[in-house]
Amino acid sequence: MKRSFILACLILCHSIHVSAQVENIVLVTIDGLRWQEVFQGLDHALATHEKYSERSEQLLQQFEGDPGESARKLFPFLYNVVMKEGALIGNRDANSCAQVTNPWYFSYPGYNEILTGFGDPSIDSNRPVPNHNTTFMEWLQDEVPGFSGNVAAFASWDVFPYIFNSERSRIPVNVGRLEMADTGFEATLNILYEDIPSPWPTVRLDAFTHHFAMSALQQDQPRVLYIAYGETDDFAHDGEYDQYILAAHRTDRHLAELWTYIQEDARYRDNTVLFITVDHGRGEEPLETWQHHASKKSLEGYMEALAEYEEGIIGSEAVWMAAIGPGIASKGLVQTGENCVGSNQVATTLLKLLGLDYREFSSQAGPPVNAILDK
Numbered sequence: 044m045k046r047s048f049i050l051a052c053l054i055l056c057h058s059i060h061v062s063a064q065v066e067n068i069v070l071v072t073i074d075g076l077r078w079q080e081v082f083q084g085l086d087h088a089l090a091t092h093e094k095y096s097e098r099s100e101q102l103l104q105q106f107e108g109d110p111g112e113s114a115r116k117l118f119p120f121l122y123n124v125v126m127k128e129g130a131l132i133g134n135r136d137a138n139s140c141a142q143v144t145n146p147w148y149f150s151y152p153g154y155n156e157i158l159t160g161f162g163d164p165s166i167d168s169n170r171p172v173p174n175h176n177t178t179f180m181e182w183l184q185d186e187v188p189g190f191s192g193n194v195a196a197f198a199s200w201d202v203f204p205y206i207f208n209s210e211r212s213r214i215p216v217n218v219g220r221l222e223m224a225d226t227g228f229e230a231t232l233n234i235l236y237e238d239i240p241s242p243w244p245t246v247r248l249d250a251f252t253h254h255f256a257m258s259a260l261q262q263d264q265p266r267v268l269y270i271a272y273g274e275t276d277d278f279a280h281d282g283e284y285d286q287y288i289l290a291a292h293r294t295d296r297h298l299a300e301l302w303t304y305i306q307e308d309a310r311y312r313d314n315t316v317l318f319i320t321v322d323h324g325r326g327e328e329p330l331e332t333w334q335h336h337a338s339k340k341s342l343e344g345y346m347e348a349l350a351e352y353e354e355g356i357i358g359s360e361a362v363w364m365a366a367i368g369p370g371i372a373s374k375g376l377v378q379t380g381e382n383c384v385g386s387n388q389v390a391t392t393l394l395k396l397l398g399l400d401y402r403e404f405s406s407q408a409g410p411p412v413n414a415i416l417d418k
């Protein structure tokens with residue numbers, strides 16, 4: 044009896060272990076999307092503000108409700124799928140906290156922190172300068188068997204090739220047209236990319252980032268795919284709250300498409316973690332600071348244009364994160380108590396999920412976010 048139990052366990056427990064093995068990572072960032080919208084939904088004052096929301100009526104019709112209800116309407120994938128089967132951190136109204144640890148609260152320092160595990164104070168501008176730090180993707184590609192030629196990045200912001208130091212790292216980072224279109228769909232996207240103007244000089248529309256990335260997932264099947272959506276931040280800087288909200292809602296749909304594909308594809312099903320986070324928060328009070336983000340310290344340098352806000356943009360260090368897949372606990376919202384989670388913990392969390400010794404990657408990186416991991 045005992046013996047057959049052990050035998051059954053040897054077979055069964057092994058298969059359980061194998062099915063929980065994480066083989067692939069899809070990491071997504073959504074530039075400057077506030078935790079307030081993710082957990083409280085539509086901001087009524089901004090959604091009805093005549094300067095910030097030309098499409099006020101549409102916003103109210105689609106997304107109005109009490110905070111929980113509004114958030115669910117705005118982010119159906121995050122609530123119907125990730126909140127039930129995965130884990131989220133960052134609802135500051137419910138004792139769940141995440142923040143950047145870099146001293147600047149804007150994009151390049153934030154992305155550097157997420158990708159290298161270290162909030163490097165020397166990265167103090169958004170200028171396109173090759174990163175002297177090593178991302179976890181570069182480390183995987185160069186140091187861990189099975190990852191060479193198996194990592195890729197698609198981003199809306201054209202500074203990402205510098206953040207990854209593509210020239211040194213050789214990590215393919217697509218931010219414009221796709222040089223080698225392998226399919227008719229990719230060729231069509233290239234034509235549309237040339238013909239549809241972006242509102243911004245350094246950021247393409249997220250539709251291109253998303254569909255090029257989806258196509259890479261299908262064609263090249265990378266083991267680590269990074270997707271950096273950007274519209275939310277740019278619409279916010281432009282003072283268009285309605286477009287910021289509509290972009291956030293589209294990105295939620297994009298996440299649903301990604302996850303549906305992942306769970307339908309033989310290569311990715313049940314062995315892929317989808318991890319979502321942001322590079323910085325935004326202001327809340329006074330009202331107009333929702334458009335901005337900057338630390339007090341950054342006002343003396345790169346963010347001097349915001350010097351009128353003497354304390355910096357309060358709240359722009361606040362971020363959030365969400366994850367789903369094998370190895371991620373089905374906890375929904377995770378309370379963090381005294382220990383606000385840092386963006387410097389993302390890279391090591393992903394490496395730990397892949398079964399690697401994250402300490403070999405970097406001695407400066409923050410520890411994994413164990414609170415979201417299956418024990």
Ligand SMILES: [Zn+2]
Binds near residue numbers: 075149150276277
């Ligand atoms: Zn920004």
